[in-house]
Amino acid sequence: MNVPDDRRYTNDHEWARADDAGRVRVGITDYAQDALGDVVFVQLPEVGATVAAGGSLGEVESTKSVSDIYAPISGVVAEINAELVDAPQRLNDDPYGDGWICVIEAADAAALDGLLDAAAYSALIAD
Amino acid sequence: MSGPAGGRATSIPLMGRDEEPTVFELSSTGRRAWSFRTTGVPEWPEDELVPAGHRRDEPVPLAEVSERDLVAHFTRLSHRQYSVDLGAYPLGSCTMKYNPKLCDDVAAMAGLANVHPAAPVATIQGWLELLVELGESLCAITGMHSATLQPPAGAAGELTGLLLMRAWHRDHGEDATRRRVIIPDSAHGTNPASVTLGGYEVTTVPSDDRGCVDVAALRERLDTDVAGIMLTNPNTLGLFEEDILEIARSVHEVGGLLYYDGANLNAILGVTRPGDMGFDIVHMNLHKTFAVPHGGGGPGAGPVAVSERLARYLPGPCPVRLADGTFGWHAPDRSIGRVHSWHGNALALARAASYIVANGGDGLQQVSEVAVLNANWLRHRLRGVYDVPFDRPNMHEVVFSATNLKKARGLRAVDVAKRLLEEGFHAPTVYFPLIVDEALMVEPTETESPETVAALADAMERIAQDSADAAHDAPRTTPVGRVDEARAARQLIPTFDARRSGGAD
Numbered sequence: 001m002n003v004p005d006d007r008r009y010t011n012d013h014e015w016a017r018a019d020d021a022g023r024v025r026v027g028i029t030d031y032a033q034d035a036l037g038d039v040v041f042v043q044l045p046e047v048g049a050t051v052a053a054g055g056s057l058g059e060v061e062s063t064k065s066v067s068d069i070y071a072p073i074s075g076v077v078a079e080i081n082a083e084l085v086d087a088p089q090r091l092n093d094d095p096y097g098d099g100w101i102c103v104i105e106a107a108d109a110a111a112l113d114g115l116l117d118a119a120a121y122s123a124l125i126a127d
Numbered sequence: 128m129s130g131p132a133g134g135r136a137t138s139i140p141l142m143g144r145d146e147e148p149t150v151f152e153l154s155s156t157g158r159r160a161w162s163f164r165t166t167g168v169p170e171w172p173e174d175e176l177v178p179a180g181h182r183r184d185e186p187v188p189l190a191e192v193s194e195r196d197l198v199a200h201f202t203r204l205s206h207r208q209y210s211v212d213l214g215a216y217p218l219g220s221c222t223m224k225y226n227p228k229l230c231d232d233v234a235a236m237a238g239l240a241n242v243h244p245a246a247p248v249a250t251i252q253g254w255l256e257l258l259v260e261l262g263e264s265l266c267a268i269t270g271m272h273s274a275t276l277q278p279p280a281g282a283a284g285e286l287t288g289l290l291l292m293r294a295w296h297r298d299h300g301e302d303a304t305r306r307r308v309i310i311p312d313s314a315h316g317t318n319p320a321s322v323t324l325g326g327y328e329v330t331t332v333p334s335d336d337r338g339c340v341d342v343a344a345l346r347e348r349l350d351t352d353v354a355g356i357m358l359t360n361p362n363t364l365g366l367f368e369e370d371i372l373e374i375a376r377s378v379h380e381v382g383g384l385l386y387y388d389g390a391n392l393n394a395i396l397g398v399t400r401p402g403d404m405g406f407d408i409v410h411m412n413l414h415k416t417f418a419v420p421h422g423g424g425g426p427g428a429g430p431v432a433v434s435e436r437l438a439r440y441l442p443g444p445c446p447v448r449l450a451d452g453t454f455g456w457h458a459p460d461r462s463i464g465r466v467h468s469w470h471g472n473a474l475a476l477a478r479a480a481s482y483i484v485a486n487g488g489d490g491l492q493q494v495s496e497v498a499v500l501n502a503n504w505l506r507h508r509l510r511g512v513y514d515v516p517f518d519r520p521n522m523h524e525v526v527f528s529a530t531n532l533k534k535a536r537g538l539r540a541v542d543v544a545k546r547l548l549e550e551g552f553h554a555p556t557v558y559f560p561l562i563v564d565e566a567l568m569v570e571p572t573e574t575e576s577p578e579t580v581a582a583l584a585d586a587m588e589r590i591a592q593d594s595a596d597a598a599h600d601a602p603r604t605t606p607v608g609r610v611d612e613a614r615a616a617r618q619l620i621p622t623f624d625a626r627r628s629g630g631a632d
Contacts, residue, residue: 035564038613063612064558066316088617 001125002030004096008072008112009121014057015096016072022109024073027100028060028091031125036062039091042084045102049077053111058101060091069101073111079103146606147203149623150190160194207606209553211420215579219524219556219568220315220363222393222415226478230418233481234474244469248455255454258446258470261480262430268483268491269392269409270402271432275442277471281390282317284410284429285357287442288386289325290463291408291433292355294440295384298461305354305382311340313364313560315390318357327354334562338364338517346377355384360404361391361522363560363568365502375405384408384437392416393572394499394523397492407434418482419475426472428479442466497573498523501580505569508584512591516563524570528563532591540565542598543590549604550586 003009007017013032018024033039043059051057051071058069080102084090091099106112116124173182192200209216216223234240242251262274278284289308296305308327310318312334319329330348335341339362356378360368368374375385387406393416401409413419414427421427433441442465443458486494499522506515506525513527532538544554544567556568571580590598602608 038616040613040616061616063616065561089613 001034002096003118003122005118008115008117010070010072010115011124012070014070014072016112016115018106018109018112022106023078024075024104024106024109024112025100026057026072026102026104028069028095029121030095033092033095033099036060036067037064038062039088042088042091042101044080044082044084045077047077047080051075051077051104071104072115073104073106074108075104075106077102078105144604144606147200147207150192150197150200151623153192153196153200154190156191158191158193160192160197214551214553215571215575215583216553217555217569217571217583218553219365219526219570220390220559221421221556222390222412222523222570222572223421223553224572225574226418226420227482227485229485230478230481234478239477240474244473252454254473255446257477257480259448259454261476261483262446264480264483265411265430266432268396268400269387269389269411269432270400271409272435273438273441273445274430274432275445275466276428276430276476277442277465277467278410278429278431279467279472280427281410281412281415281429282321283466284412284431285317285321285388286324287431287466288408288410289321289327290466291431291437291440292384292386293325294461294463295437296354301382305352307353309345309348309353309356311358311362313338313362313562314357315359315363315388318388322357337519338362338366339368339370340374342370342373342377345374349377349381349383351381353378353381353383355386357386357388359388359391360401361394363391364517364526364563365521365524366517366519367522371404379405390415391523394495396495397488398495402434407437409433413475413479417479419478426475428472428475430471446470494573495523498571501571501573501575502569504580505571505584509587512588513567523572524568526560526563527567527569529565529567533565536595538591538595538598540567542595542601543567543587545601545609546590546593546598547586548602550590552583552586
């Protein structure tokens with residue numbers, strides 16, 4: 001299972017990656033998309049919405065089930081990947097790239113350091 | 128076990144392998160199913176009947192077929208349909224059991240079927256007696272005080288129950304402060320949906336490593352802002368919540384109510400009762416537990432029974448036994464109002480009433496005992512072939528996992544389910560409960576013979592040992608093979624457009 005070491009992870013299988021400006025790009029992990037199976041619908045947050053770490057960010061529905069996406073960090077939603085609405089399979093095809101979910105203007109980007117690093121997340125999904 | 132494999136739809140190869148064309152593809156311009164030669168009705172000019180601006184520019188592209196072709200088309204379609212009357216249907220949590228024909232006979236009786244719901248009370252005493260006795264039976268079975276027969280389905284019963292919960296808290300001045308309803312992470316998806324529709328917020332409580340409610344985690348979530356808890360017992364893993372008395376005590380201590388989701392009531396008939404466990408509100412799925420045909424959109428019936436303190440809030444009017452021995456209607460004084468037009472799906476209620484009377488108390492107890500025996504027999508027989516995440520005595524259903532097969536050979540739960548169709552069985556429930564990976568939820572019910580349950584186990588064993596490639600392509604013997612579920616969901620087209628399909632001309 002692919003776990004790139006250039007970003008942080010949550011226990012709920014989201015990834016978060018900060019750019020230099022303190023904006024945090026968010027998505028779900030390779031493990032998450034594999035466990036979900038074929039994604040058929042994504043409910044994205046609204047741009048401008050205030051989200052709290054651990055709070056609901058949206059929903060992802062596969063042929064098996066519906067799961068919540070949780071915000072890895074607190075802040076304001078600055079951008080959403082609107083292309084997922086018509087092409088939800090991008091979550092399966094490229095979860096760390098084209099399948100990104102949104103960008104959060106983080107209240108405190110340093111809070112990312114409290115999330116799991118690639119080694120810790122790999123250990124979490126090992127069994 | 129010897130003898131022919133019972134319960135399999137062995138006629139499946141006889142259905143043919145071809146897909147049935149749509150009725151539009153059978154269409155031929157000008158062909159008619161029926162035409163009246165002489166009607167006696169004078170023809171009238173079209174212009175005078177419908178103003179020009181309201182007429183279509185072109186005819187509606189309807190299929191044009193002869194009666195003979197039409198009948199053959201729908202008969203062929205019906206022969207491609209798998210049903211409870213054709214073979215075993217081990218669909219877990221749905222209790223798709225065979226419905227005795229006796230119950231259909233009762234529902235078809237002219238004295239029941241041809242009665243208008245607004246008929247004067249004096250002329251429908253028999254109907255009212257049936258409804259009153261059904262309500263009394265359901266209360267005796269669940270250990271509750273009174274019932275409404277109005278809700279037309281399980282989810283409708285859930286919403287009714289939550290509205291009753293709100294009515295209770297409102298009358299105690301606590302509707303504004305009690306905002307949360309607790310639900311286990313193994314719950315049916317309808318539970319959180321009903322909670323939201325009822326105006327509450329969902330709080331999820333995790334299961335422990337035995338597959339039951341984690342009581343310590345529940346206590347952490349309990350406070351005076353909790354309106355109640357929704358529980359299914361046995362739960363969706365087919366396991367009995369052994370801490371139910373402790374759970375009931377804890378919820379009642381903070382002033383919350385206990386709601387019983389009766390989806391799995393068929394596991395405990397005559398053995399234990401939700402009322403004795405401490406539940407305040409109970410819904411029953413008559414179309415699961417009490418012989419009402421199930422699936423395809425109903426009509427079902429989801430009566431709700433309550434403890435004495437909640438009886439005054441029930442939807443009205445309720446059928447009641449009057450002091451003079453006759454029957455009538457009564458609206459409870461603090462009723463939440465109607466939850467369905469008229470008196471519920473009355474003929475579904477008649478089916479359930481006949482099932483309960485025909486079986487009697489001892490018969491219903493045997494229903495549950497055999498259902499539990501069948502499911503436990505399957506767990507023992509298939510343990511080691513499939514993973515059993517919670518390998519201890521189960522109730523009416525058992526949850527297997529294909530995780531071992533997925534790791535070893537790439538065989539997933541969906542592959543097992545599709546291969547079972549080739550073996551002449553309906554598929555089990557897959558990927559539910561959500562807390563079990565690659566879940567296969569099997570419920571044989573009490574109606575399947577030992578031969579049928581053994582044949583199902585044999586088939587599941589063969590599939591587990593079979594080549595994974597074959598399973599990935601399954602089903603290979605049905606008129607329609609593996610469909611692309613993801614594409615169907617992503618590009619949902621719920622209507623048929625004959626012009627786009629090029630069928631009718």
